[in-house]
Amino acid sequence: MNEALTNYLDNHRRTIQVELTKYIHELSIPEQLKESMLYSIDAGGKRLRPILLFASYETYASDFSKVLSSAVALEMIHTYSLIHDDLPAMDNDDFRRGMPTNHKAFDEATAILAGDALLTYSFEIISNDSNLEAEQKVELIKMLANTSGPSGMVGGQILDMQAELNPVSLEELENIHALKTGELVRFAVYAGAYLGNASKDKLQALNDFAYYLGLIFQVQDDILDVTGDSAKIGKSVGSDENNQKSTFPKLLGLDGAIEQKNNYVKKAKNALILADAENSYLMMLTDHFSQRDH
Numbered sequence: 001m002n003e004a005l006t007n008y009l010d011n012h013r014r015t016i017q018v019e020l021t022k023y024i025h026e027l028s029i030p031e032q033l034k035e036s037m038l039y040s041i042d043a044g045g046k047r048l049r050p051i052l053l054f055a056s057y058e059t060y061a062s063d064f065s066k067v068l069s070s071a072v073a074l075e076m077i078h079t080y081s082l083i084h085d086d087l088p089a090m091d092n093d094d095f096r097r098g099m100p101t102n103h104k105a106f107d108e109a110t111a112i113l114a115g116d117a118l119l120t121y122s123f124e125i126i127s128n129d130s131n132l133e134a135e136q137k138v139e140l141i142k143m144l145a146n147t148s149g150p151s152g153m154v155g156g157q158i159l160d161m162q163a164e165l166n167p168v169s170l171e172e173l174e175n176i177h178a179l180k181t182g183e184l185v186r187f188a189v190y191a192g193a194y195l196g197n198a199s200k201d202k203l204q205a206l207n208d209f210a211y212y213l214g215l216i217f218q219v220q221d222d223i224l225d226v227t228g229d230s231a232k233i234g235k236s237v238g239s240d241e242n243n244q245k246s247t248f249p250k251l252l253g254l255d256g257a258i259e260q261k262n263n264y265v266k267k268a269k270n271a272l273i274l275a276d277a278e279n280s281y282l283m284m285l286t287d288h289f290s291q292r293d294h
């Protein structure tokens with residue numbers, strides 16, 4: 001990875017970590033709930049969604065104060081989704097972010113509530129942000145609810161569960177991943193560009209970019225579930241196979257999945273050119289997402 005990108009990722013990771021913990025620490029809530037929320041937040045993770053939101057914003061603007069609440073809200077929703085995804089009723093996974101999953105470290109009820117708390121608190125954080133205009137808050141909350149809710153990630157998760165045992169077509173698999181993973185990526189790209197006052201044309205091109213980037217991200221996740229090193233990726237390898245998940249490698253073979261990912265990369269980069277963002281960090285992040293090893 002080039003030095004500029006390494007520094008960029010490190011700086012933005014530090015910023016989001018400070019903001020995330022600040023918001024959770026200021027809550028006056030039962031200690032067990034706070035500990036459980038902080039457990040999954042402090043476990044780390046790559047923070048790629050908030051970093052993407054920052055990169056999208058920086059393509060068009062520079063006053064950072066406006067984007068922090070959306071970035072925090074997005075990472076909280078992503079973290080809630082992982083806590084719930086790992087539960088016995090869903091993927092029944094024991095490791096996440098290099099540590100025992102939330103329900104293993106606490107108990108199932110606490111893990112469910114920590115997830116619920118991260119989800120709902122995220123909307124409160126945006127609505128309380130004094131750096132945003134009322135209209136911006138409504139737009140961001142609407143978009144976040146839409147991309148994370150029944151028409152977005154939650155809808156994708158149920159389709160993903162239904163696809164266990166039932167083979168799906170490439171088109172159906174793309175739809176599952178575009179919803180389950182791609183919609184939060186779409187929020188990241190949209191929220192950054194919207195707050196950066198990008199034009200309607202650019203927002204449309206970025207919407208296409210985000211669609212392909214979401215797919216790139218998920219194909220690589222599927223590939224790493226087969227070829228990855230569990231110590232590096234911080235979660236169990238082979239979980240998709242154990243859960244009889246429909247994945248790109250299962251449908252296309254490993255080489256086919258890599259070829260498919262490369263097609264998405266081309267399409268994502270073309271969309272970035274249309275959004276006048278070919279020299280932005282979004283371009284470097286596209287390669288980073290597609291080649292990540294954890």
Ligand SMILES: CC(C)=CCC/C(C)=C/COP(=O)(O)OP(=O)(O)O
Pocket residue numbers: 080081082084085091153154157180181221225235239
């Ligand atoms: C509403 C809920 C619970 C949504 C979960 C969304 C999601 C992207 C889960 C992880 O996907 P994955 O199972 O493919 O990834 P991993 O390998 O990290 O478990």
Ligand SMILES: C=C(C)CCOP(=O)(O)OP(=O)(O)O
Pocket residue numbers: 044045046047048078097180181217218221294
């Ligand atoms: C959508 C998927 C594939 C779930 C894992 O997301 P990440 O790979 O971004 O997980 P963290 O780094 O945040 O733990």
